[in-house]
Amino acid sequence: MFGLSWRFLRESAAIAQGLRIKIYDDWRPELDEVLENLPEQDILPHELFRLLMKLPDRKQIIRVTERGKPVALAGVKSRGGLWEPVTHEIIPGVFFPVKEGYLSRVLPALGLHLHVDWWKWPDPPPTARWMQQVESFTDYGMRCSDDFEAHWRKSAKFFRTVRTARDRCRGFELKVNSANSTEWIIKNWGQKWHVAQAEGQRSFVTEQLIAAEYLQKRGLNYSLLLFDGDEPVAGSNMIIHRNEALGHINYRNPKYDWHGAMTRLNEMSFWWARDMGFDAMSVGGIQDYKRRWAPECGQYMKFAVCPDIVLLGDRVSRLTGTARRDW
Numbered sequence: 001m002f003g004l005s006w007r008f009l010r011e012s013a014a015i016a017q018g019l020r021i022k023i024y025d026d027w028r029p030e031l032d033e034v035l036e037n038l039p040e041q042d043i044l045p046h047e048l049f050r051l052l053m054k055l056p057d058r059k060q061i062i063r064v065t066e067r068g069k070p071v072a073l074a075g076v077k078s079r080g081g082l083w084e085p086v087t088h089e090i091i092p093g094v095f096f097p098v099k100e101g102y103l104s105r106v107l108p109a110l111g112l113h114l115h116v117d118w119w120k121w122p123d124p125p126p127t128a129r130w131m132q133q134v135e136s137f138t139d140y141g142m143r144c145s146d147d148f149e150a151h152w153r154k155s156a157k158f159f160r161t162v163r164t165a166r167d168r169c170r171g172f173e174l175k176v177n178s179a180n181s182t183e184w185i186i187k188n189w190g191q192k193w194h195v196a197q198a199e200g201q202r203s204f205v206t207e208q209l210i211a212a213e214y215l216q217k218r219g220l221n222y223s224l225l226l227f228d229g230d231e232p233v234a235g236s237n238m239i240i241h242r243n244e245a246l247g248h249i250n251y252r253n254p255k256y257d258w259h260g261a262m263t264r265l266n267e268m269s270f271w272w273a274r275d276m277g278f279d280a281m282s283v284g285g286i287q288d289y290k291r292r293w294a295p296e297c298g299q300y301m302k303f304a305v306c307p308d309i310v311l312l313g314d315r316v317s318r319l320t321g322t323a324r325r326d327w
Contacts, residue, residue, distance in 0.1 A: 010111030013309040014064065017109040019071065024061040027054050034063055034070045038097040043241055044087060048214050049075060049097060052086045052207060059086065064098075064106050072098035072106045076114065079204060083112045089204075090211050092120035092241050104128060108307035118301040120241055120282075125301055132306040140290040141244070141282035141297040144274040151295060158292045162267055165260030172261070173227045174268050181223035182212050185235035188251040208249065212237055224272060226265045234261040236269055244280040245273040266293060 007023070014021040024031065027050065035046045053061055053075045064072040074096045075086035085095035095116065098106055104126035107114065118125045125131070142148060153159045175181065190205035215221035222245075225235040234252040238245050247269065252262040266283070270293075273281040283290045285300065 009309050013111035013307045014109040016307070016309070017105040018066065019105060019109045020065050021109060021111070022063045022065075024063070025059075027061065031061060031063070031073065034073050035097060037070050038073060038099060040097060041094050042218070043215070043220060043239075044091055044094045044097070045218075046097065048211060049073075049086070051210055051214065052090075055207065055210075062110055064102075064109055066102075071102045072096065074098075074106065074110055076110070076112060083114045085114070085116060086207075088115070088117060090208055091215075092239060092246060093122070107305045110305070111307065111309055112305070113310050114305040116303060116305060118303070120244075120246065120300070122242075125303065130305055130307045132304040134301060134303040136299050136301050137285045138291075138296050139282065139285045139298045139300050140294040141280055142270070142294040143280050144270075144278055148270045152292070155292055161260065161263060165263035165267070168259040169226070169233075169261060169264040171228075172233060172259075172264065174265070174272070175225050175227055176272070177216060177223055178225055181225040181232075181235060182216060182221075182237060183209060184225065184232055185223055185237050185251050186212060186249055188235075189249050192251060212239075212249075215239065224265065224269055226261060226268070228256070233259070234265040236265055238269070238273075240278065243278055244282055245269070245276070245278045246282045247284055 010023070011021060032050075035050070038046075040046045040049075053059060058078040060076050062072075062074040062076070063070060064074060076083050077086050077088075078084075079088075087095055095103070095107075107116075107126075108128070108130040142151065149159075152162055186205055186209050190203065190208075212221045212223070216223070220240045222238045222240070223235060224238060226233040232253060233256045235250060236247055237249040239248045240246070247266075250262065250265075252265075270281050280297070281294070282297065283293045
């Protein structure tokens with residue numbers, strides 16, 4: 001009974017936006033036809049979205065329609081007790097297939113307390129009262145036409161670190177998209193940061209790996225791996241978005257910390273991005289050390305989508321002491 005009440009509240013959230021929703025727990029053939037009527041982006045082709053949504057995790061697929069016609073096919077996942085778009089921390093600048101101009105209505109129409117990253121979008125996020133817990137972060141990056149070393153030399157201490165890493169890593173070889181390099185980077189990253197597999201869920205690492213390997217075949221993902229002979233030393237997984245190289249996931253072999261292997265790889269990544277003809281190299285944000293590699297190049301945001309109907313449902317839940325089982 002309570003599950004039906006929550007579903008009613010979610011449907012009410014959609015109606016408040018002039019939309020209707022239908023919720024699926026797994027992929028159905030009818031959703032292929034929905035996808036055909038929605039735009040796709042290079043960074044998230046329909047095939048990749050379908051692959052991610054078919055993984056046996058705790059996910060929901062939400063068809064959103066207006067006057068019977070599809071305007072979005074939202075894919076969300078539960079990770080660590082929070083709902084997120086399936087692309088969260090995996091693919092920049094897109095949440096799921098949605099028609100242009102509808103996202104600001106679709107997000108609250110899902111009727112979920114949804115946590116999102118507004119990362120590498122061309123426009124700022126919509127301003128609405130359903131936006132909660134808004135945080136803003138500085139992004140760091142440089143145009144590939146800029147003078148990299150001129151920025152690094154602004155800190156004499158940092159540039160000495162760069163030069164020391166060059167000397168100590170002399171003879172190491174950079175390989176791009178070598179066999180098993182993507183897996184080596186992402187799986188070791190997951191083990192280092194304890195990206196554990198929740199009970200009954202496929203690991204977040206698996207999602208990262210599927211997306212990276214898929215996009216690599218389309219020239220939108222590269223694995224840069226530094227070798228000492230046959231031994232991997234440090235690696236970085238790069239996403240190509242709007243002709244900009246984005247440093248995404250990296251891992252260093254701790255045996256080579258004395259060599260400054262990750263410092264050397266970071267430096268080589270800038271020169272590689274320039275040689276590849278990309279417009280810019282982005283190192284991301286949050287960690288303060290990134291300002292030494294590149295100047296500020298913009299902002300990105302984190303916020304929660306929390307429509308009024310969700311707040312109402314939470315209050316009812318607290319009053320009745322009943323948990324949300326089907327959210």
